[in-house]
Amino acid sequence: MVNLGDIFPDFDAETTIGNFKFHDYIKDSWTILFSHPADYTPVCTTELSRVAELEPEFKKRHVKLCALSCDDVESHHGWIKDIEAYGAPHTITYPIISDKTRKLAVKLGMVDPDEKDVAGMPLTARAVFIIGPDKKLKLSILYPATTGRNFDEILRVIDSLQLTANHKVATPVDWKCGDKCMVVPSVKVEDEKHIFPKGVETINVPSGKCYLRKTPQPT
Incomplete structure (x- = not known):
């Protein structure tokens, strides 16, 4: 579990835009890492589509985006086609990390004990981690797998964090x-x-x- 003020853990990430170390990806930017229980799930599809719609707003605030889901990269690429077609079409440009072993979900303390997949594996909760340019955790929110997030609220929080930091x-x-x-x-x-x-x-x-x-x- 990462506490507020901790340096956010670095890790090797297999993603839809290629493999990288997380700290190399975020560099000195504000970054949001948000997790999803699984690919091809209804709530997740609506969330990732909304993030793509709001991406210009995050860019205005110099915020990088990074998603995580507990399936492999090949599955992510197929799912992205559905996400981009949902609602008003938007292109997914941010990476989606593969965490099929749940290793990151466990390391970052975001496993939902009450929700399991068809194989009986625990699902990843809907976590939001906001990381500052100093790579320290500035805010975390943890939703159960059944509850979708409000990304307008996350934008509001970013505005507050950036304002109060200065x-x-x-x-x-x-x-x-x-x-x-x-x-x-x-x-x-x-x-x-x-x-x-x-x-x-x-x-x-x-x-x-x-x-x-x-x-x-x-x-």
């Missing part, structure tokens, strides 16, 4: 890019004007503590 802010509940942010507690009141020239709004609360501070999103 500015002394946090993003509040339901935040979207362009909304006001929260000033992190480590910023002293006397430093607010220097750090946040757009101004800071302090929200009054019954405790009298001045910890709820909002500022326009830094750019």
Whole structure:
């Protein structure tokens, strides 16, 4: 299991765009690795099609994409034809890793104990790993095999991670890019004007503590 802040493990990957070491693929980019239980499954097909549709949005954020499924590369290539034909057609350009032995699924802690394939093998859960340019794990989400992901939410999370990595802010509940942010507690009141020239709004609360501070999103 990889914890937040850990260097994400490097591994040899057999993929639909050729073999590579994972760290060589991601280089110094933000990267999303998302896993799938198996090829030719309905929920996975909808997800991979949606990722292909959103790929320009990920590119705007300098984010590389990489999928993983527990079948071989030959099966992946056949499945890709279905994915590209589903809904509004989109070309799959990102790699899909083969993990037919479940070795990576076990190593990364993403096996779903409640869902098994026809051979009785446990299926890989729907994991999302977001890895920073420093190769450290910045965020992980683990869905059961039966629940599809919301990739609009994953884009929102990327916006938050990239913003808060460079500015002394946090993003509040339901935040979207362009909304006001929260000033992190480590910023002293006397430093607010220097750090946040757009101004800071302090929200009054019954405790009298001045910890709820909002500022326009830094750019």
